[in-house]
Amino acid sequence: MMGSARLDDKEMRQTYADTILELARNDDRVIALEADLSSAMTTSRLEKELPGQFVNVGIMEANMMGIAAGLSIVGRKPFIHSFGQFVTRRAFDQLFVSLGYAKLSAVIVGSDAGVTAEHNGGTHMTFEDIALVREIPNAHVYEASDSYQLQYLLKKAYKEGGLHYIRTIRKKAVKLYDENETFEKAKVLRSGKDVTIIASGIMVAESLQAAVQLSQMGMEATVIDMFSIKPLDIDTLIEAAKATGVVVTAENHNVNGGLGSAVAEALSENFPVPLYRIGVRERFGQVGQTEYLKKVYGLNAETIVKEVKNRLEVVI
Amino acid sequence: MQVTETNLQFFAKQIRFYTLKELQAVGFGHYGGSLSIVEALAVLYGKHLTIDADDANNPDRDYFVLSKGHGGPALYATLFLKKFFSEETLYTLNQNGTTLPSHPDRNLTPGVEMTTGSLGQGISAAAGIAFGNKLDGRSNYTYAIVGDGELNEGQCWEAIQFAAHHKLDHFVVFIDENKKQLDGLTIDIMNPFDFVEKMKAFGFAAERVDGSNVDAIDEAIQRAKKRSGQPTAIVLDTTKGQGVSYLEEKVDNHHIRPSMDDTNAINAALAELEKALAGGENQ
Numbered sequence: 138m139m140g141s142a143r144l145d146d147k148e149m150r151q152t153y154a155d156t157i158l159e160l161a162r163n164d165d166r167v168i169a170l171e172a173d174l175s176s177a178m179t180t181s182r183l184e185k186e187l188p189g190q191f192v193n194v195g196i197m198e199a200n201m202m203g204i205a206a207g208l209s210i211v212g213r214k215p216f217i218h219s220f221g222q223f224v225t226r227r228a229f230d231q232l233f234v235s236l237g238y239a240k241l242s243a244v245i246v247g248s249d250a251g252v253t254a255e256h257n258g259g260t261h262m263t264f265e266d267i268a269l270v271r272e273i274p275n276a277h278v279y280e281a282s283d284s285y286q287l288q289y290l291l292k293k294a295y296k297e298g299g300l301h302y303i304r305t306i307r308k309k310a311v312k313l314y315d316e317n318e319t320f321e322k323a324k325v326l327r328s329g330k331d332v333t334i335i336a337s338g339i340m341v342a343e344s345l346q347a348a349v350q351l352s353q354m355g356m357e358a359t360v361i362d363m364f365s366i367k368p369l370d371i372d373t374l375i376e377a378a379k380a381t382g383v384v385v386t387a388e389n390h391n392v393n394g395g396l397g398s399a400v401a402e403a404l405s406e407n408f409p410v411p412l413y414r415i416g417v418r419e420r421f422g423q424v425g426q427t428e429y430l431k432k433v434y435g436l437n438a439e440t441i442v443k444e445v446k447n448r449l450e451v452v453i
Numbered sequence: 454m455q456v457t458e459t460n461l462q463f464f465a466k467q468i469r470f471y472t473l474k475e476l477q478a479v480g481f482g483h484y485g486g487s488l489s490i491v492e493a494l495a496v497l498y499g500k501h502l503t504i505d506a507d508d509a510n511n512p513d514r515d516y517f518v519l520s521k522g523h524g525g526p527a528l529y530a531t532l533f534l535k536k537f538f539s540e541e542t543l544y545t546l547n548q549n550g551t552t553l554p555s556h557p558d559r560n561l562t563p564g565v566e567m568t569t570g571s572l573g574q575g576i577s578a579a580a581g582i583a584f585g586n587k588l589d590g591r592s593n594y595t596y597a598i599v600g601d602g603e604l605n606e607g608q609c610w611e612a613i614q615f616a617a618h619h620k621l622d623h624f625v626v627f628i629d630e631n632k633k634q635l636d637g638l639t640i641d642i643m644n645p646f647d648f649v650e651k652m653k654a655f656g657f658a659a660e661r662v663d664g665s666n667v668d669a670i671d672e673a674i675q676r677a678k679k680r681s682g683q684p685t686a687i688v689l690d691t692t693k694g695q696g697v698s699y700l701e702e703k704v705d706n707h708h709i710r711p712s713m714d715d716t717n718a719i720n721a722a723l724a725e726l727e728k729a730l731a732g733g734e735n736q
Contacts, residue, residue: 189589197614199573199574202577203580203581205581207577207584208581210566210578211512211586212512212585213588234570234574235567235577239578
């Protein structure tokens, strides 16, 4: 798909495990929790390397949230991983009450974002995790777009404390960033005068590819990696909306409650402009390869180009 | 002062007295399930828990989690008596802007270790506390009270399995078997079968004691502290509304908005308790 795009050297799951390892070696309060997916996430090696800083709780996601809450109470710094649907929709009341409402600190990592759940299909394909966690007061919600960004966000969450949800794919992402980047504000990856494309996760690379195609057609796009869905960088968003007058969002998630909703809400309240949200609409997941599923759900550069053209024609 | 067994009975009466006064102040609440845990709280806070309101965050303290969060009023009466807050505060239960909500909140109430009320969650957090303390080599104990109705929740059995797997021998779970849940008798709503056998099957040491008898509870805790290699479950044979015969006999006693008859009976119970307490703890 991304013909010329270079993939990261490392899988996102390796980055997760390596980052936990680094943090845990420097801070014996760090503890990683898995619910029988440690071999899928490559964290099983942590058990040997970090005795007392890794626990596999078995297939008990609800209990895992409570165990993490208890560990946080006695001063540990829990990192919780499972597939996105298990750490959000399956254990949502536990996440909401035992961690969120109790105001305890934990970093929750949900993997196999959206269509990248591939052959695990509809039961495992999470298009609503961001929407769910966004509802928890004071929770931070991130979607990592490449390996270095994931590492940065994990360390940022560790330093800040509080409740963080980081959504990621497990395999290699398209490499977007060098190791001197910071992620404290939304990343403006390309500037153009005609339209603003706001994306997160795998849709950032698709948006960049769409921007190249649009440029060839005479339309110049600003592309923003809005890796932090909450808190949302409203300043960067409004600046881009003012400069271009049209916004299209692109997310590997349901359009209700995710990045598109967050952007629509912020623009409606602050600087209303024509907006279209690319994402999943009223559909469940299904099995298939990522590239196939991207086509099925319209999560690709082709859809972005088509919708940008539609919006610009309406505006003009 | 070393609290004696007689004092524990006295302390239980104090907790019951202030629980009733606190619930009367707001006019409604979870009478039944608060009263059934009074004796367990008296033994824990009167003898076993190493806690101090003046050093509430000491990492070596024992931890207590009231997983059946609707028993909050009894916990608050106990925490008041342990000097975590004033009597004036106690009577703000559920009033607008209070620090004492129906269900315990660790961010609002001094002495409350974990926010509970969504049933099944407190026992997981308690297991996490016990696990963390064990990993860090501390020898303090973690205690939790779960309700018999609460054990309908599958999450409880996840936490129980986790605690047994990790051999959390400094973790003691009390099951308040008062035989009722909100809609009726547990045996009619969802038969719990035999908790002692179930807990043993899940890897706990388990025994059933008279949950209205402070000495029996105390001895069970002492036996729990001698065990190693497995957590302990103490099934408390209790009565919903325990210690106030009128409320014990009242069929629907989970949450009560007292009628005139109820109020008269509660006032009579308060007067009786007040008389018993007037003689002091060394009577």
